Amino acid sequence: MQEIVQFVSGAMIGGVVGNTTYDGLKVVLGSSFDMLANFLSNNEKAEFKGALTILLAQNEELKQQIIDLQQGKSVSNDNSVKIGGNNSGVVVTGNNNSIHK
Secondary structure (H helix, E strand, O other): OHHHHHHHHHHHHHOOOOOHHHHHHHHHHOOHHHHHHHHHHOOOHHHHHHHHHHHHHHOHHHHHHHHHHHOOOOEEOOOOOEEOOOOOOEEEOOOOOEEEO
16 A cells, blocks of 8 residues: 555655546546645655555545556556556547546
C-alpha cells in the first residue's frame, strides 16, 4: 500500500495536465483528486496518506486502476474515459476526441 501512496503522491506533486499518469489519476480518483491535491499543496502528508489509504481500502477497483497506471497500462472509468499508458501519449475522451502529448 505504501508504494501506491508514494506513486500517487509523486505523480500529483510532479504532474502537469497533459501527463498521462496525472490525467489518469484525475479520472480514477474523481472528486477525491482535488481533496488529495489540497492535502499535498498544504504539506499535510499524514492527512493525504490517511485519506488515500481509506479510499484504497474501500475500493479494490480504484486500487487496481492505480496499479495499472503505475505499470503504464491503460485505465478507464465508468464514463468511458480512457487514459493511455505512460508510453501511449494519447488520452481518448468519452466523445472519442484524442489529446496527444
